[in-house]
Amino acid sequence: MFKKYVLVCQYFIATTIFYLLVFTPGTYAQQHLTSAQSTATIHVDLNKTLGPMYPAWAWFGYDEPNYTYMKDGKKLLSEIAALSPVPVYVRAHSLLVTGDGKAALKWGSTNAYTEDANGNPVYNWSIIDSIFDTYVQRGMKPLAQIGFMPQALSTRPTPYRHFWKPGDPYSDIITGWAYPPKDYKKWAELVYQWVKHSVQRYGQKEVESWYWELWNEPNGFYWKASMEEFFKLYDYTADAVKRALPTAKIGGINVAGTGSQGAQQWLHAFVKHCFSDTNYVTKKIGAPVDAILFHAKGSPRLVDGHVQMNMGTQLRDIETGFKLVASYPQLKNIPIIIGESDPEGCAACGMHTNPENAYRNGTMYSSYTAASFAREYALADLYKVNFKGAVSWSFEFENQPWFFGFRDLATNGVDKPVLNVFRMFGMMHGKRVNLTSDQGYDLRTAVDSSFRRTYPDINGMACKDAHEATVMLWNYHDDDVKQTAKQVTVQLKGLPQQVYMHHYRIDDEHSNSYETWKKIGSPQNPSAEQIAQLEKAGQLQLQDSPQWIKTENGETAIRMTLPSQGVSLLKFDW
Template sequence: VYTEKNGKPVYDWHIVDGIIDTYRARGVRPYLEIGFMPEALSAAPKGVPYRRAWKPGNDYKGITAGWSYPPNDYAKWGELVYQWTRHNVVRYGRAEVERWYFEVWNEANLDFYWSGKPQEFYRMHDVAIDAVRRALPTARVGGPDVAGSGDAFMDDFLTHVTTGKNYATGKIGTPTDFLSFHAKGQPSVVDGHVRMGIANQLKTADAGFAKIAAIPALARKPIIIGENDPEGCAACPGPANAYRNGPLYASYTAASYARLWTLARRRGVTLEGALSWSYTFVGQPWFAGYRQLASNGVDLAVLNVFRLFAKLGDEQVAANSDGEIALDAIVQNGVRDAPDVGALATRDRAGKVAILLWNYHDDDVPGPDAAVHVALGGKHGQTARLWRVDATHANAFGAWQDLGSPAKPTADQVAKLTAASRLVAEPIATTATGIDVRIPRQGVVLVELQP
């Protein structure tokens, strides 16, 4: 986006325009991370390369290079951000860009992502936020998307944006419409199988909520978990990451996301959203084991759980399960003995009720189905349907294995995989007492009741 000719800026937006155009064509609202540092603006010492070669299997910390340094000219850095934001407003319209999220950098509390001092980060952040707001005074700005709950770095950042002197304006505080951090699980291999680490992710989220709740000026600000995933490296395959292709990732997502909102309510904070840090890995083998939502254009089971989330209404209603692991227990210990058979229920403005059910376990080993009886209080519709995500439903990976795991599927096989990846609605009978449904281990079901 930025080079210089004879010391003067040259802006080029065509790559980032293409990305945002693609997002918008698919109905995606951008969450924009301003970074990293363009080569012409990097304050990296002489001899430090701007970028380094990296591939899966290499030490991830080896990526550190000139892109991770502060700007050598804060005025030019601010003008870059201003011109880009202004360009977005002209290209997409003020009303559209007002719906976006702008934050600065990625995980600046880690020294392999940020090679400057914390105070230099505050300055870079303040200048960037001021530039966004100069181009669009109503822009939604925040941050800082730290790794984990951010430790002391996050504490000091929160102090700076509330009571510190703004490096760009000289005033006290920095405009902050939302706050963001990252929460990750920690899978491992135990006795030859994958064991998920849901407790690690939930503990991290709770710690992040607690930091924000402790500052009255920020406690009611919306929170975005900017990366919310079972582990930290989307581009790193490996035995512990073998959960990614099939229904384990899907059931983990249902069980973990449901707890995030419960934790937020308990802390008295506002969780506005959580983002999956997933990529499209072009030209890779089928089901190669990267963290992604589709493989070669065929949807994975986890994407179908996000589709089930989209069927939920805007009002959460009470739902209790005697098979659900208690909140404090799952935060501390995960799911190691009995499975977590949980429920989350919503209602929309038209009165439609949607009930998300799951049968989750940290250990990726066979287990019995959960025989679930959904008792419905009050009035409920006479017509109901459900969608399933499990080993044999909406699971392209299982279908690929059934085909013999072909390295180069034929066109006919790709069509079969695509068909197997899709959610299919099934009718389900309601009785005077409710609904009965069986959920396989690592399965997710969404029941919809029409008013």
């Protein structure tokens, strides 16, 4: 209790300092941005198709697997499943870690593998089953991460359980679970038994629809051995998966910092290993690979007393990965999954220890998410790759202070504004169509320079289906300072004679539990009535009442005021 009290005090001190810095008038960023034009025009041509609106956004992940079947974890997973018209994929760390199943920050365990006094394997699938049951019951699919090393198999079994907390060195999480197995055949048998058990429990057809992948960021903290040793682990793992289910899909390798030279060396070496090297198990050339996975992260920082995002860093990671895959004829059409795709790298680091993470509670996270996914689709189009999905490494943290500044989708069971962007994406179906903006950043500028010019990115993406069209719009800038709202005119063509329009909005007044929480006094022990009020504020809300619109020759103009870091969704039905 005392520890939680200290964390709450730290949070309020950090928040107070942050607000004093950000909202002091006359900062450079405020002066810098007020010179931009106050109006913007967006053109949407529903007759010009760009490609399918595949659900690349419908992927989520988190460090702490035991949160999955806890109260708020189940609630959030139900909401995520409900917002998507297709099955959502979920990735979690530590599914093979030894322990008692109690959740903690950056930690999780299932105790799936132990050994008896004679060194014989003992398998226990009860906790893994609790996790995967929670997904499958909601129509979700595991992106099943095979890792990390059980204590009984680790070449360095102690120390094993860590007790990391925000503010501690990140490397403190690295213990015995990050080491190779002392017996590769025992490791392979564990993987074989897990996949075989999954088929018996959920059925072959269900497990065939999953993706399996080995480990996490082997080029970073998470793997305490050589590249060659990791490829050996991959061969034993992939062979075991395919022996249990020949039609199972397995891929790799979820490197960190994809834009870096070191990460690219890992990716090139992995491709070479899968197509040219001798397999450690079969002694033949090559190893199975059914998906390519890598990570992409931004890098926010404090500048002149406010948070400045850097989406360009994340986009360059993505472009590097897409370009690398496109350079190999053997990888043509292979699914690409961005295993973690986020504004920065540590979900469990709160803004009390990392003030640059103060973007997470409000609408900055929402507009960033909207603007970044649009560029991910554009980069996939540019490099003509099979972009399958991008995992947002954001979930929830049980029994933590309200709005503590973690990178999460909900706090204490109340949805944060960012989750409503995914609700918007869930309504976008059919084909992506052409959208242009006279105050939008082009793709090359966004990737190379991020969003730092004197004007914000007033932009969007649009879709058309058989009987509906959707237009998502945002007012985004890397500098998290409030600026004058934009007058936006959306010129649409290609509509039928009459349409029924819904206008959904995320801003300070709509779909925003955080602003509501502040207005009621930022309570850390809200009453049942206040919680109900916050839950309602966390849902996606309409800007105005729905209305019928008559078009002229299939054209119409929609005018609105779009606040700084606001996001809108226009949905037209006919």
